[in-house]
Amino acid sequence: MQPHPPTPHAATVDANGVHVTTAAGKSRTYSGGEVITLTQVIDLAEGAATLCQSSTETCQELVDESTQLAADCDVLIAEITEKGVGENLIGKCEHLKEQLNLQAVAAKQLHDQIQGGEEACRTASANAEVRHGGIFRAVADSPLTKPAERDFYNAR
Numbered sequence: 001m002q003p004h005p006p007t008p009h010a011a012t013v014d015a016n017g018v019h020v021t022t023a024a025g026k027s028r029t030y031s032g033g034e035v036i037t038l039t040q041v042i043d044l045a046e047g048a049a050t051l052c053q054s055s056t057e058t059c060q061e062l063v064d065e066s067t068q069l070a071a072d073c074d075v076l077i078a079e080i081t082e083k084g085v086g087e088n089l090i091g092k093c094e095h096l097k098e099q100l101n102l103q104a105v106a107a108k109q110l111h112d113q114i115q116g117g118e119e120a121c122r123t124a125s126a127n128a129e130v131r132h133g134g135i136f137r138a139v140a141d142s143p144l145t146k147p148a149e150r151d152f153y154n155a156r
Contacts, residue, residue, distance in 0.1 A: 011134040018135050030135060038132050045125035052118035059111035066104035073097035 010021045018030045030038075077093045080086045 011137070020132075020135055035135055038128065038135065042125050042128045042132075045121045045128070049118050049121035049125065052114050052121060056111050056114045056118065059107045059114060062107040063104050063111065066100045066107060070097045070100040070104065073100065 012019050016029060017032065018035055019027060020030060021027045073093050073096055077090055077097070080090050080093070
């Protein structure tokens, strides 16, 4: 089941704060501090999404490197076998190859999980922006807050 898409709220500003009315007709007044907190939540979600993105790239690099090193182990095993020496060395290379394959699988799983986290953070940020964007625009556009945001936030 898909969640309902976010709906924007209507907002107005007066000396008491930002008054928000939802589509259902419910209203609430936010103080300047609460509006700042909303912007911080959106910024934190975007920052977390960016961190997740760089982490997924690192995981993908680890998958690629592990796969390449496992292939290099295959080449070494073939060369050692061809020369007919080093049974212990072949065993060590096979063990190393197995460990590299396990590392690649774990990195791929982590990559997929972090990618899901990135998507969740971006969705949360976008939903908050849609839902509460009217609040930020009301503060920025209000004649009571010129220059808009600085005076409004500092007065609270």
